[in-house]
Amino acid sequence: MSTEERTITQVVEASIKRRYAREKRFRLYGLIAILASLSFLAMLITTITYRGLPAFTQTFIKLDVTLDQQTLGVNDQPDIAELRKANYSGTIKNSLLTLFPDVKKRNDKKALYKLVSKGGQYELQRLVIEDPELVGDTISVWLPVGDDVNSYLKGSIDASLPEKKRRFKDNQIEWLKTLESNDQIAQRFNKTFFERGDSREPEMAGIKGALFGSVLTLMVTLILSFPIAVAAAVYLEEFAPKNRWTDLIEVNINNLAAVPSIVFGLLGLAVFINFFHLPRSAPVVGGLVLSLMTLPTIIISSRAALKSVPPSIRDAALGLGASRLQVVFHHVLPLAMPGILTGTIIGMAQALGETAPLLMIGMVAFIVDVPTAVTDPATVLPVQIFQWADLPEKGFVEKTSAAIMVLLGFLVMMNALAVYLRKKFERKW
């Protein structure tokens, strides 16, 4: 007996080394996996930040602009409509020509005008409409510079290249140097990026339109999908009889969660736009389509959350004479709320990043105005990123990364909200 026992011990001892080694190896794999994913994440964030950060600053040029009636083309007592149509770019051109009186040739003049962004005239327009008294005065204003100046100053245009091969020419560099030595050039925080909608000029393009579009679309999605999904989950989990029909519904909900999102876009186009004649490119349609996409996610996670509520709580409430509805609303739902909210936020985050279905319903249109209602034409952040990524101007490359940063920031905020709500509703039992 004792010899047999010893051999068993020996056998165990021999295998135990292998077992420990296996465990060690497994832990190492895990560590490597985590390190790898962390480094990918770090890489992603560094590239995006590196590329996107320049978009948050903008170069401004200080000009003394004379708002004379003649150039503006307005009369003595101009009304608003007239002021809107006035020739502000002319006054800017005049001011540039006064600074550099030597510029005579047509091509050189064109190059000189390019120093100031086309957005400069809108800035002047805004100032004059705010205070019509300015007409006739000479004012000193900071105007955004053109895209090429921005690119050159941010180092994206290589001055060592032969002149013909670059967009920013030698004479422009000379003018810029003169302006810099006169302290007429300054870098500032790019407020435009957060205050304006899309534009064809990179220096005038902003994220606000897409951001509001995203917020409106998500609002519609949340308002539609959350109550419907929770009601569906509660019914299926707490009330529905278990039969072939509910099984069929369950299988189909799981299938819906796996349907490619573009299919929902096609459905939205066919049903909401072509059949119900809802407006194109509108957050309301986007929200409807994204709700369809988010519903299965929320339903599945809500059901899981409801299932995880201990049955003893249901028994307790039923035993006290609560009706089934009261059991659900007084006890089960509050206990399942953290899980339901997590599922909802995951669904919302998915919806926030979704592009394909929105392309189908026309949210890919070029829209300058910031949407204020769910029926206004709008675009959303991921679609805006998609559009900007397609444009050749250097300024849009950094805008693309900056927009990604805004989108990620939005996502982080949503997740933070989810964590906060979880903690708030979480109860121990």
Added chain:
Amino acid sequence: MNNTVTDTDQIASINIDQDKPHEQTVEEIVASLGDTVGETRVDNPKMSCTGVDVFYADKQAIFGVDLDIGENEVISMIGPSGCGKSTLLRCLNRMNDTIPICKVTGKLTLDGDDIYDKKTDPVLLRARVGMVFQKPNPFPKSIYENVAYGPRLHGLSRNKADLDDIVVTSLKKASIFDEVKDRLDQPGTGLSGGQQQRLCIARTIACSPEVILMDEPCSALDPIATAKIEELIDELRENYSIAIVTHSMQQAARVSQRTAYFHLGKLVEVGKTDDIFTNPRHELTENYITGRFG
């Protein structure tokens, strides 16, 4: 479930039918048990079961049980695991309604009214027949809210002072008030196991039920907490009828006036607790209480 059946199959084969150890079905064993021994009826029944059968889908869990629960009496139900005593208990306030495959036939009455009648509202029934569960299951709310939940549901209090009064009285009756009076706003889940169970009893009392069903209320508790609960059961008898399912024969002997012994879904023997434990009439009862199996 299956395990239990094979267990009892073997037991039955030893005790009843030595020749065919593996061929007997549950139905055959039940049939061989014969009629219930002892007095199933009492003079002043609060609840009464007549010919109750319970099925889970095709499987029969309770076979023709006749049993009365008297006024101001504690009746204990004992028997090996899977013998149907909890199932019968859950039939008494229709908690089995929540299990879709469960079907109850026969007659169950409360004060003479059929509780499975279509006109009987299960919600109202459960307010009259309270239940305390095996595992203490306070709501994850404050102690006060736990007790106040039932009265609020049924609108038993007219105002806040009334409700406070009900909560305090119920906690006092469940002899837990002194331990929690300073922390009524603390979560009920923060109490110890025994305190939680007494809180659950207080919660049940607060609805002013007429009958209290207890499903192994002490199985998760230590001896000290158990002793407190047993003391409590004895006090509660003055105002309520109590049916208690227990695995502890000592507990059954200590707290109950009558005892019912179940085997494989059949009520084998019922009678005065003293008689059952000192002078069991059925062979299976004797085997069980003397610890030969179970």
